[in-house]
Amino acid sequence: MPEYFEKYRDAEFAITEKLNGTSCTFYHQVNANGAVEYGVCGRNWELRETPTNSLWKEARRLKIFEHLQDSARSLAFQGELIGEGIQGNPYKIKGQCFYLFNIWDIEDQRYLLPAERCALINALNTLGCCIKHVPAFGWPGTILRLSEEKVLKNAEGIFMVNMMVSREGIVCKSNKLVDGQVVSFKVLSNKYLLSEK
Numbered sequence: 763m764p765e766y767f768e769k770y771r772d773a774e775f776a777i778t779e780k781l782n783g784t785s786c787t788f789y790h791q792v793n794a795n796g797a798v799e800y801g802v803c804g805r806n807w808e809l810r811e812t813p814t815n816s817l818w819k820e821a822r823r824l825k826i827f828e829h830l831q832d833s834a835r836s837l838a839f840q841g842e843l844i845g846e847g848i849q850g851n852p853y854k855i856k857g858q859c860f861y862l863f864n865i866w867d868i869e870d871q872r873y874l875l876p877a878e879r880c881a882l883i884n885a886l887n888t889l890g891c892c893i894k895h896v897p898a899f900g901w902p903g904t905i906l907r908l909s910e911e912k913v914l915k916n917a918e919g920i921f922m923v924n925m926m927v928s929r930e931g932i933v934c935k936s937n938k939l940v941d942g943q944v945v946s947f948k949v950l951s952n953k954y955l956l957s958e959k
Contacts, residue, residue, distance in 0.1 A: 763947065764910060766947060767910065770936070770940065770945060771907060773936050773937075773938070773940060773945065774936070774937045774938070775905055775934040775935060775936055775937065775945075776876035776898060776934070776935050776936075776937055777898065777899055777905060777916070777932050777933070777934055778863060778895075778896045778897065778898045778899075778932065778933050778935070779896055779897040779898075779899070779921065779922055779923075779929060779932060779933075780896075780929075780930045780931040780932055780933050780948055780950070781842040781844055781861055781863075781896055781923070781930070782842075782844070782849050782852055782930050783842040783843050783844035783845070783848045783849055783861075784804065784805070784817075784842070784843050784844075784848050784849070785804070785805045785840070785841070785842055785843075786802065786803065786804060786817045786820070786840075786841060786842070786843050786860065787802070787803040787838050787839065787840045787841075788800075788801075788802055788821050788826045788827070788838070788839045789801055789802075789803070789837070789838040789839070789868070790826075790827055790830035790831070790835075790836065790837055790838075791836040791868050792834055792835070792836050798831065800827045800830070802815075802817045802818050802821050804817065816843060816847070816848075816858055817843060819858075820843060820858060820859075820860045824860065824891060824892060824893055825890070825891060826839060826891065826893070829886050829889055829890075829891045832889070833886075835867075835869075836867070836868035836869045837865055837866065837867060837868060838865070838866040838868060839862055839864075839865055839893070840862070840863060840864040840865070840866065841860050841861050841862040841863050841864070841896070842860070842861050842863065842896065843858055843859070843860050843861075844858065844859055844861065844923070845857055845858035845859050846858060852921075852924075852927055853921060853923045853924040853927060854924055854926070854927070855923070855924065859894060860893070860894065861894050861895065861896045861897075861923075862879075862883060862893050862894065862895050862896065863895075863896045863933065864879070865878075865879045865882060865883075872939070872942065872943055872944070873935075873943070873944040873946075874944075875935075875936075875937060875938065875939065875944060876898075876935055876937055876944075877937065879895075880895065883895055896933075897921075897922035897923065899922075905934060913949055914949060914951070914952060916932060916949070917929065917931045917932045917949040917950060917951040917952075918951045918952070918953050918954075919951075928951065928953060928954050928957060929951055929954065930950065930951060930954045931948055931949050931950040931951045931954065932948070932949050933946060933947075933948050933949075934946060934947055934948075934949065
């Protein structure tokens, strides 16, 4: 998408690592009458709570809903669950772990900016929530001033989760709202794509 280089060339972007797992969303919504709804979703479906469901187990382990109840905010936490039994566990980690990459403000209908997202996670973790953020680097990085070749080169390297594994790519998110929204895009590593064949 080379048009991004021209359209957003003056924007600053935070860069995070693209993880290879299964996407999941934990949401907590306060309705107009004060009633609270919460749940867990996979990529396409909301999931029924069961003792064995991996995504629900992670939500309970992190106590996400209890902490969001205290904040009284309507938010959806989006992230990647990685580890044993997921995509062949390329990171070779034991068990499973949730890494957050987005927070959607349900009431304002927008994603939180990178700094807002990190501030909220730090605040929740101070209270004992223990949510991990996807590995970040180049904070903030003005990567769109670089050539396409240099951006692709930034996508290559090794995973910060496991230094023995090639990086799949990076995700770039604007540090400020552009037309009222966070601009984001992924850059995949050509080396990673070739290794998958």
